[in-house]
Amino acid sequence: MIMGMDNRPPPQSSAVPTLGAAAAHQPPPGHHLAPGRRGRARSEAEILVVAEEVFATYGLHGATMAKIAERVGIPKANIHYYFSTKEALYLRILKDILEEWLSAATFDLRDSPRAALEAYIRAKLHYSRVRPQASKVWANEILNGAPLIREHLEERLLAWVDTKAAIIQGWIDRGELAPVDPRHLLFSIWATTQHYSDFATQITILLRKEALEAADFEQAAQVLTQMVLGGLVKSPKTLS
Amino acid sequence: MIMGMDNRPPPQSSAVPTLGAAAAHQPPPGHHLAPGRRGRARSEAEILVVAEEVFATYGLHGATMAKIAERVGIPKANIHYYFSTKEALYLRILKDILEEWLSAATFDLRDSPRAALEAYIRAKLHYSRVRPQASKVWANEILNGAPLIREHLEERLLAWVDTKAAIIQGWIDRGELAPVDPRHLLFSIWATTQHYSDFATQITILLRKEALEAADFEQAAQVLTQMVLGGLVKSPKTLS
DNA sequence: GTCTATAAGCGGATAGAC
DNA sequence: GTCTATCCGCTTATAGAC
Structure with a gap:
């Protein structure tokens, strides 16, 4: 039973209308x-x-x-x-799941990509940890071609991605981020973070564990931030 | 009632090398x-x-x-x-799907991590492109807790991962790769590459396309290699 | 609001003719 | 090897008592 859990990710304390x-x-x-x-x-x-x-x-x-x-x-x-x-x-x-996920990306153009992206990665990983079942239901629906959520996806998610992609493009224009396609960057963050809920069964077996623990998610965060920040974000020192 | 049931044809039973x-x-x-x-x-x-x-x-x-x-x-x-x-x-x-995927990782310790990982990423992306349905069937099974493939996973895939993780660890020991957990690195590559088949419906909508094309996969390859190679592989060049 | 009972239809699997 | 016909269990949804 998951009743009474705290769904809010560490960095933000967003007062979101739609909870889980x-x-x-x-x-x-x-x-x-x-x-x-x-x-x-x-x-x-x-x-x-x-x-x-x-x-x-x-x-x-x-x-x-x-x-x-x-x-x-x-x-x-x-x-x-x-x-x-x-x-x-x-x-x-x-629809509940989607709203929760969208609330995880609090960044805007004033933020530095380094802090913003790391916070987003950790927030999404947090949801994969505390609400893995929701993520699996979503994945199942998309996998099957989104027969029921398609319309909602074309309206709600598409508009959301447009605004977030614009922010990421802004960072690129400022020279703070390597010139990558903003949407594909978002896809990569979703793919890797949601993998830890959607494929938890496989990961658990391959790590020879009974279940994923906080330490496993921390290791995931390490690898993912190292990849995204190390590979795409220009370090503050080289900025001039 | 579940395992061990392959084909029941009367005359010839087939222990054929599994192909696609x-x-x-x-x-x-x-x-x-x-x-x-x-x-x-x-x-x-x-x-x-x-x-x-x-x-x-x-x-x-x-x-x-x-x-x-x-x-x-x-x-x-x-x-x-x-x-x-x-x-x-x-x-x-x-089982057919899994064998195909395992054959995509041809790297060993003699390779450089840069060339090996890029080749692996591109090979996995290629499978996502030419055989997306197979990937979805796999994802569906894992998502649901691997009720039928679990045993096979614990034998075949677990052993395979052990050997590949050892190679990656070898690169780290030689100082050619940042010290990340090799298994989580593999997970990230799987997650991102398979995302382009499993979540193709979502990606297609968000890119405002009718279907994913070669160019989309090339952009994906760019982002993924930039992240993995730029963020984890130590080399003369980093950001371009 | 909560329950029992049941209608109406679908799905996996098999029998057995050819 | 291929086909038609069929059994039987399970599923969604509803009717209607309390």
């Missing part, structure tokens, strides 16, 4: 949940947390409403009361 | 396929090619034998003649 599935739909102020009862907000949040895990493990088609219901501890008909269809539940998870 | 799905099972010399008929080798190869596409698009559970059969143009019962179960067909694809 676990924190979805804050109950209104003054609202209390009786110990034995669930209530709308709590049931919905519990379903989302469990569904995230089940979708990640079995995929959209392999996941069943019965399995989700069983793990939540309710009859499967109840899920249909909160989410009209299986796909609606699935889509809700995808 | 497209090239699976070359007919023996002198063997001719009548234009209208298929023959064992051709049917099996056709099934594998189509199944790769269907598994990549729908996932293990979303893919159906009926859908594969329909695209091949045969009744679904015929597939069961060549592959005892759906899982056997799926596993065959996974």
Whole structure:
């Protein structure tokens, strides 16, 4: 169970409206949940947390409403009361994930690329660590050709990437970053950081571990920052 | 019920060196396929090619034998003649993919890390370009916790990584490579290169393209080699 | 809001003719 | 080797009592 975790990455303390599935739909102020009862907000949040895990493990088609219901501890008909269809539940998870990720990139043109990119890499790695299931659901959807999230991707993510790519291009124009395609740089950061959630099973086996620990993520951060900063960012000393 | 089920054909069982799905099972010399008929080798190869596409698009559970059969143009019962179960067909694809990838890393300790790593990055990118569906099937399986390929992973891939990591460590010991964890370096190369097949849908949308072209892969190669070589490999030249 | 029961359809696998 | 027909379990979604 992941309830009550802190999803915020270390560098920033961004007050983001959309939190993870676990924190979805804050109950209104003054609202209390009786110990034995669930209530709308709590049931919905519990379903989302469990569904995230089940979708990640079995995929959209392999996941069943019965399995989700069983793990939540309710009859499967109840899920249909909160989410009209299986796909609606699935889509809700995808959109939540995306908002969380977008909030991880706080950098703008005033920042130095060195500090900004390292913070972004570490923030994304942090999400891979604390919310790996969400990342897997996303990956599964994209892998299959984004049949359900495509439209949202073309609107929300595309616009976001345009603004961030412009910032990166600004750094290049200022001579603080090697002339690389900004979008491909973003892709590389996503690919490497999300790899530590999406391919965690493979990594765990190849590192002969039971599960990935903080130290493994720190090693990942070392390699990734060394690659990105060492390979692309011009050191402050050489600036003139 | 899961492992050990390969092909059940009555007469000849095949312990053939695994090739790509497209090239699976070359007919023996002198063997001719009548234009209208298929023959064992051709049917099996056709099934594998189509199944790769269907598994990549729908996932293990979303893919159906009926859908594969329909695209091949045969009744679904015929597939069961060549592959005892759906899982056997799926596993065959996974093992084929892995062997192809492993063959892409030709480097050894005598090579320079610069030439070896660039060649490896470009070879992996090449596979992402020419065989993206295979990569997606693999990613899907790992994402879901490697329920079927786990054992194979623990044997075949783990041993392979050990030998390759030793070579990379050798470069570090010789002072030709920055002191990074060799396994995490491999993970980064896999993550970034496979991203261009696994997340091709997302990349295509964000680049406002219809499909990824050779030029996109070349740009990817530029960014990746600049990151890996510029950030980790010690050499006379660094930033250009 | 929560539950039981069930409708309606799909999917993997097999039998057995040719 | 290829095909048609079919069994049987599982899945989503709904109906309707409480």
